[in-house]
Amino acid sequence: MEEGEIEVDSIEPIGFPDITQQLAKESGFLGVVDLLKVAKHGKGERIYLIRFHYLPARRERPRKSARTRRRL
Helix, strand or coil, rough: CCCCCEEEEEEEEEEEHCCCHHHHHHHCCHHHHHHHHHHHCCCCCCCEEEEEEEECCCCCCCCCCCCCCCCC
8 A cells, every 4th residue: 555644534432233234344344243353352342433534645846945946
């Protein structure tokens, strides 16, 4: 993947009943079981739904040096 940044849109606490087939598919998984295989860490007492999006790296123009700037 190219360089870039992840920008978080929202973080909300959810419960197991909120982890649906639809949520799993929207998140890029085949189903709930596949999502939980990847997402579950530790005891699993707290669950957060984190929505985010990818921002590609900005391509900045090279800055002009002091010598190449025009004086007004």
